[in-house]
Amino acid sequence: MAQVLFISHGSPMEALHQGESASAWLALTSHLERPARIVVVSAHWSSFPTRLTGSQQPATMHDFSGFPESLYALDYPAPGHPQLAREIACRLSAAGLQSWIDPGQGLDHGMWVPLRHLYPEADIPVVGMSISVRHDPDWHYRLGRRLAQALEDDTLLICSGSITHNLSDTRGPEEGVSGYVDAFQSWISHRMASRDDATLLEYRRWAPGAVRAHPTEEHLLPLFVALGAGDSREPQRFNAVVSHQALAMDAYLFERAPIEHAFETPRHGRSLVSVGR
Numbered sequence: 001m002a003q004v005l006f007i008s009h010g011s012p013m014e015a016l017h018q019g020e021s022a023s024a025w026l027a028l029t030s031h032l033e034r035p036a037r038i039v040v041v042s043a044h045w046s047s048f049p050t051r052l053t054g055s056q057q058p059a060t061m062h063d064f065s066g067f068p069e070s071l072y073a074l075d076y077p078a079p080g081h082p083q084l085a086r087e088i089a090c091r092l093s094a095a096g097l098q099s100w101i102d103p104g105q106g107l108d109h110g111m112w113v114p115l116r117h118l119y120p121e122a123d124i125p126v127v128g129m130s131i132s133v134r135h136d137p138d139w140h141y142r143l144g145r146r147l148a149q150a151l152e153d154d155t156l157l158i159c160s161g162s163i164t165h166n167l168s169d170t171r172g173p174e175e176g177v178s179g180y181v182d183a184f185q186s187w188i189s190h191r192m193a194s195r196d197d198a199t200l201l202e203y204r205r206w207a208p209g210a211v212r213a214h215p216t217e218e219h220l221l222p223l224f225v226a227l228g229a230g231d232s233r234e235p236q237r238f239n240a241v242v243s244h245q246a247l248a249m250d251a252y253l254f255e256r257a258p259i260e261h262a263f264e265t266p267r268h269g270r271s272l273v274s275v276g277r
Contacts (some may be wrong), residue, residue: 002039002151003032004233004254006226007114008162009043010243012064014026015074015113021249022241025117031236031253035156037125038119039088039147042110043161043219047130049098050143051105056130059106074110075199081125084155088127091150094119097143110160118158133217137201137224142203157229159222162247163188164213169246177245180209185240185248192235192252197227223252230254 005028014021044063045051058080062072082101089099107115111128129147131140142157150155163185169177187207191200201224204210204217214220226235235252242248 001153001231002148002155002157002229003035004148004159004226004230005032006159006161006223006235006252008239008247008249008251009110009114009160010162010247010249012067012071012090012109012113013137014243015109015116016068016071020241021239021243022117024241024249024251025114028238028251028253031119031255032156033154035124036152036154037084038078038115038124038156038158039084039151040107040111040115040126040131040160041131041225042108043131044108044110044224045105045128045130046133046218048132048134048194049100050089050132050151051094051100051102051130052084052089053080053105053107053126053128054085054101054103055080055106056082057170058126060112061106061108063174066082074116076107076116076122078107078112078119078122078124078126081127084125085127088129088147088150090144092143095146095149103197105224109273111158114158114160131218131221131225133221135216137203137221140221140224141197141201144230148229148231157226159226160207160227161222161225162219163250164248165217165219166212166246168215170214170244170251178242180212181242181246181248182209184210184213185242185250189237189240189250192237195232195234200224200227226252226254
């Protein structure tokens with residue numbers, strides 16, 4: 001069974017930073033077996049039917065604006081894996097989830113920013129994969145289940161999004177930002193720890209501050225792909241940094257056995273909050 005990782009990729013500037021999140025991503029690599037290939041499901045690529053990158057050498061996409069020139073100069077020249085993309089597309093389509101190959105699509109920043117820290121040599125073949133904002137968490141959960149069946153054991157599946165993602169709250173001091181971010185982040189971590197998948201799938205009904213944490217759902221949808229692909233494995237939490245006051249940077253590795261040094265408590269020792277179910 002493939003290794004499964006959910007990662008909050010944060011701002012594109014994380015590609016240049018060597019701060020707490022970069023350190024957490026580096027620590028993750030010590031718990032990962034070096035994969036032969038990587039599949040990245042990104043919140044920044046929405047399509048239906050599902051699409052997969054099909055290029056032999058996918059371009060590094062700078063799909064953002066208003067950042068320093070040094071960020072646009074960065075490249076992540078990992079090779080693609082068209083054969084793997086075709087195999088996944090065929091298996092998903094056979095399972096009733098129509099999938100296409102897009103040879104012109106490159107690696108968006110939800111893909112290459114974390115990869116730049118996890119595997120800086122860019123020497124492992126990468127296939128990017130879309131989410132669908134037309135579909136709900138349950139659909140993405142089922143997509144994750146089907147995707148896991150299509151991947152070999154020596155594959156790493158990275159589902160890249162964000163535990164909270166309200167960009168309007170990153171642009172200046174706003175009353176109550178830290179409160180709802182902490183509450184939502186803690187609610188997610190509790191239910192992840194107990195693998196309460198059914199309640200997680202209904203997060204918009206039960207989680208505190210859910211709509212403010214995700215005015216639109218695309219950045220949380222990769223989490224449900226990871227939950228489905230991770231099957232019954234225990235998710236180990238890495239990182240609880242909140243960047244730009246509103247972007248919770250949690251990462252979860254779905255491991256067969258517990259990891260001793262996974263992140264267990266929120267930053268600054270804050271207690272976890274249980275709200276609703």
